[in-house]
Amino acid sequence: MPVTDAQKRATMKYMKNNYDRIELKVPKGKKADIQAHAQTQNESLNGFVNRAIDETVERDTSTTPIGEHDKPQNPKSSKEFEVAQINLTDEEVAHIKKRRLILNGTDGT
16 A cells, blocks of 8 residues: 555654654765675664664763863774674674775785
8 A cells, every 4th residue: 555645644643753864974885794794683774873872871980981082092002902892793704804905906716
């Protein structure tokens, strides 16, 4: 059943009253990478971006003293490093390897 003009107007009014919009620009090709990752997490692109923002803000506000986020960070100058373990699918690993080859200027052959 087609959406009526009244339904479209009601949806637009709801969106205007309940959401702010942010335009995000990424390099060509990166949107597809982000969408693919969001799908691996069973999320929409919008849901993933919102979660990434929420987690980053939470991390930054819970571990960074006020004013520290403005200071340049140089992890190589520190003797302390954090180690994180992430789990990647075979497809994600292959994608990362392919991107690394492209960035290094080789085609992998």
